[in-house]
Amino acid sequence: MTETALEARHLFKVFGRNPSQAVRRLKAGESRTDTLDAGTAAVIDASFTVNRGEIFVIMGLSGSGKSTIIRMLNGLHDITDGSVVVGGDEIAGVPASRLREIRRENVSMVFQHFALLPHRTVAANVAYPLELKGVGKTERMAKADEVLAMVGLDGWGDKLPSELSGGMQQRVGIARALAADTDILLMDEAFSALDPLIRREMQEQLLELQQKLQKTIVFITHDLNEAMFLGDRIAVMRDGRIVQIGTPEDILTDPANDYVEQFVQDVDRARVLTASNVMERPRPVVADNAGPRTALRQMRDAYMSAAYVTGRDRKLLGMVTDRDAVKLVRKGETQLTSILKPVPQSVSEDEVLMNLFVPAVESQLPLAVVDAEGRLTGVIPRVTLLAALGTGPNSTEEITLPLPPVSHAEIAAVLGEAADAVAPSSTVVLGEAADAVAPDVATEEEVR
Amino acid sequence: MDGFRIPIGDWVAGAVAWVKDNLEGLLDFISFIVKFLVNGLTEVLLGTPIVVLIIIAALIAWAVRSLWMALGTAVSFALILSMGLWVGAMQTLSLVIVAALVAVVIAIPLGIWSARNATVRAVLKPILDFMQTMPAMVYLIPAIVFFSIGVVPGLVATVIFALPPGVRMTELGIRGVDSETVEAGHAFGATPGQILRGIQLPLAMPTIMAGVNQVIMLSLSMAVIAGMAGADGLGKLVVEAIATVNIGKGAEAGLAVVLLAVFLDRVTAALGTPGEFPSSLLGMVNRRRASQQASKADAAAEAARAVASPHRAPIGGGAV
Numbered sequence: 001m002t003e004t005a006l007e008a009r010h011l012f013k014v015f016g017r018n019p020s021q022a023v024r025r026l027k028a029g030e031s032r033t034d035t036l037d038a039g040t041a042a043v044i045d046a047s048f049t050v051n052r053g054e055i056f057v058i059m060g061l062s063g064s065g066k067s068t069i070i071r072m073l074n075g076l077h078d079i080t081d082g083s084v085v086v087g088g089d090e091i092a093g094v095p096a097s098r099l100r101e102i103r104r105e106n107v108s109m110v111f112q113h114f115a116l117l118p119h120r121t122v123a124a125n126v127a128y129p130l131e132l133k134g135v136g137k138t139e140r141m142a143k144a145d146e147v148l149a150m151v152g153l154d155g156w157g158d159k160l161p162s163e164l165s166g167g168m169q170q171r172v173g174i175a176r177a178l179a180a181d182t183d184i185l186l187m188d189e190a191f192s193a194l195d196p197l198i199r200r201e202m203q204e205q206l207l208e209l210q211q212k213l214q215k216t217i218v219f220i221t222h223d224l225n226e227a228m229f230l231g232d233r234i235a236v237m238r239d240g241r242i243v244q245i246g247t248p249e250d251i252l253t254d255p256a257n258d259y260v261e262q263f264v265q266d267v268d269r270a271r272v273l274t275a276s277n278v279m280e281r282p283r284p285v286v287a288d289n290a291g292p293r294t295a296l297r298q299m300r301d302a303y304m305s306a307a308y309v310t311g312r313d314r315k316l317l318g319m320v321t322d323r324d325a326v327k328l329v330r331k332g333e334t335q336l337t338s339i340l341k342p343v344p345q346s347v348s349e350d351e352v353l354m355n356l357f358v359p360a361v362e363s364q365l366p367l368a369v370v371d372a373e374g375r376l377t378g379v380i381p382r383v384t385l386l387a388a389l390g391t392g393p394n395s396t397e398e399i400t401l402p403l404p405p406v407s408h409a410e411i412a413a414v415l416g417e418a419a420d421a422v423a424p425s426s427t428v429v430l431g432e433a434a435d436a437v438a439p440d441v442a443t444e445e446e447v448r
Numbered sequence: 449m450d451g452f453r454i455p456i457g458d459w460v461a462g463a464v465a466w467v468k469d470n471l472e473g474l475l476d477f478i479s480f481i482v483k484f485l486v487n488g489l490t491e492v493l494l495g496t497p498i499v500v501l502i503i504i505a506a507l508i509a510w511a512v513r514s515l516w517m518a519l520g521t522a523v524s525f526a527l528i529l530s531m532g533l534w535v536g537a538m539q540t541l542s543l544v545i546v547a548a549l550v551a552v553v554i555a556i557p558l559g560i561w562s563a564r565n566a567t568v569r570a571v572l573k574p575i576l577d578f579m580q581t582m583p584a585m586v587y588l589i590p591a592i593v594f595f596s597i598g599v600v601p602g603l604v605a606t607v608i609f610a611l612p613p614g615v616r617m618t619e620l621g622i623r624g625v626d627s628e629t630v631e632a633g634h635a636f637g638a639t640p641g642q643i644l645r646g647i648q649l650p651l652a653m654p655t656i657m658a659g660v661n662q663v664i665m666l667s668l669s670m671a672v673i674a675g676m677a678g679a680d681g682l683g684k685l686v687v688e689a690i691a692t693v694n695i696g697k698g699a700e701a702g703l704a705v706v707l708l709a710v711f712l713d714r715v716t717a718a719l720g721t722p723g724e725f726p727s728s729l730l731g732m733v734n735r736r737r738a739s740q741q742a743s744k745a746d747a748a749a750e751a752a753r754a755v756a757s758p759h760r761a762p763i764g765g766g767a768v
Binding site: 074076100101102103104105107108109111112113115116117118119128129132133176180186 | 626628629631632634635636637638639642646647650651
């Protein structure tokens with residue numbers, strides 16, 4: 001999976017009178033505005049690798065150079081300096097005929113405004129790359145129908161592009177790129193021209209297709225939410241430079257600079273962060289061969305009325321409640337299995353926070369997070385879920401729990417004393433009482 | 449200042465004399481080809497029974513535009529016939545058709561070339577300006593020197609005069625094709641030739657056809673002036689009418705030119721924008737074929753839509 005499909009090394013693109021001089025000065029450390037007299041630098045020293053089968057998103061505002069970069073990857077813009085390697089082939093400086101061959105066989109593209117041929121039918125549009133490859137008519141039309149079915153456009157092949165809605169036209173654009181059957185797909189703001197509902201639908205469909213086809217996709221967008229939703233990894237660009245490359249979680253939780261942080265503020269964290277990003281060490285949890293006393297002790301330490309039970313390999317088996325455990329101890333039994341109950345709610349590690357709220361509300365214990373093998377890898381208390389939605393450096397780390405309430409008996413006793421006393425401020429008394437029990441009430445950090 | 453005069457006129461006259469003396473073979477060849485084409489076409493037009501020709505013209509009008517246009521064409525041609533100008537009209541028509549064909553054959557490649565090459569564009573622009581603004585009759589002088597009186601100098605002058613809009617509109621059309629669409633061609637590995645044939649020319653076609661329409665209209669207006677050089681046809685009749693101050697003859701010949709012009713203009717304009725005339729014969733044939741395909745496709749499409757986006761309400765008619 002970590003095989004490199006595409007690599008860009010120290011890419012420069014300068015438009016203007018004297019590009020090579022501009023590159024030399026940029027390399028010497030001059031800024032973009034300093035070198036304006038020699039040319040406009042659109043891309044400055046960009047390096048990245050794209051792994052086979054991943055969606056690599058390049059994100060930046062307009063004018064940040066992202067569209068220029070993607071056009072250098074298939075040679076639509078020639079490279080001022082640096083190198084691009086596609087599937088082992090260098091793109092910079094190859095003759096035009098070789099470049100066309102690479103475009104036909106290795107790299108296809110989806111455009112922001114669809115760029116369909118308006119005088120050809122949908123099917124003929126999809127078959128266009130095959131036509132350029134020299135595939136026979138019946139074969140390429142069969143392939144076009146097959147790909148159209150894949151993107152959900154069965155039976156639209158005879159229409160003209162102008163008869164389709166925007167979303168459908170872009171499906172044709174995607175179908176055309178898929179028909180070319182290249183390993184690498186370049187998508188230049190492919191969904192930016194669509195309205196939000198359709199955009200969401202298309203993003204989901206793209207991920208579905210990607211699961212089936214495992215293409216290498218370079219996706220350009222100015223929308224960070226889109227980048228976060230689609231990207232396995234994201235490169236953030238600003239003024240021609242790549243300022244950070246990382247997974248969506250990296251970018252969200254550890255922005256490289258103020259610029260990225262500002263960007264990240266607008267992100268819908270609930271749709272990006274996953275359970276594994278916010279979960280805490282599983283607690284309370286007991287092994288299935290431990291006795292009810294251990295379970296009770298765990299529950300008491302964690303201030304919970306139940307505990308998770310795991311088997312060998314930390315596999316989640318179920319949970320036990322404190323009432324059942326107390327009964328078990330009284331009966332003198334030592335096997336927890338007899339009182340084991342199924343866990344009502346557990347979520348997988350890669351579930352986004354958006355989908356955790358309802359389970360978290362319904363779950364008696366902190367929400368259990370399990371991995372693909374069913375092992376309990378962590379839990380998410382409700383407060384943690386809430387805190388994760390806020391921005392701030394610590395919001396996804398473990399947090400201290402608020403102090404637990406003082407026991408009923410104690411409050412009753414204190415209230416009794418207060419009634420006897422000559423009207424002391426009850427808040428002060430309560431404060432003192434809380435202080436008095438504080439030594440028992442350790443914060444979560446300490447328990448850990 | 450008396451002695452100071454730049455003798456441009458003498459230079460041009462010298463150049464024309466030089467061409468006349470040294471390129472006689474070429475001039476004779478051009479003369480032969482032009483005479484062959486124009487006279488051949490005139491003979492064909494005049495050899496065809498008049499009724500058949502009128503019916504053919506009406507059918508062409510119906511095919512590209514409408515039944516009304518066909519009726520109008522039949523009436524116009526009948527009117528020309530009734531004025532006794534049929535032979536002159538057919539001579540002018542063949543001169544216009546040949547001149548327009550030659551102009552288009554030269555103009556479109558030039559337009560393509562200048563659309564793709566900035567240097568060519570820079571060189572062509574002043575030349576085209578010159579060709580268009582130089583009073584048209586001036587071309588007749590060297591043309592008569594080269595080819596003597598007759599249809600050939602008239603045609604050569606007509607071609608020069610009618611050429612520029614063909615070049616300009618072709619260039620404009622090709623450069624006006626959506627750059628992303630052209631980029632898509634590049635991105636899928638099309639060669640420049642494939643992009644020209646498969647994307648640029650088809651998408652520029654309405655503009656190019658508007659240019660062709662202009663070429664034909666200019667040819668017609670010039671073909672009348674060609675009458676001064678001795679080319680047979682309506683132009684010659686107009687020139688004769690001017691010489692004899694014959695108001696009636698001038699009006700009739702002029703009206704015949706107008707009727708021909710309207711016919712040629714409407715037909716070529718409709719060719720450039722085929723989608724706009726649903727009541728034409730071609731439009732009806734296309735629609736019938738499309739509706740047969742559509743009825744087959746619609747059921748499948750609706751099912752596909754339900755699969756592709758189950759959350760959206762059904763879309764009326766299938767296509768949006």
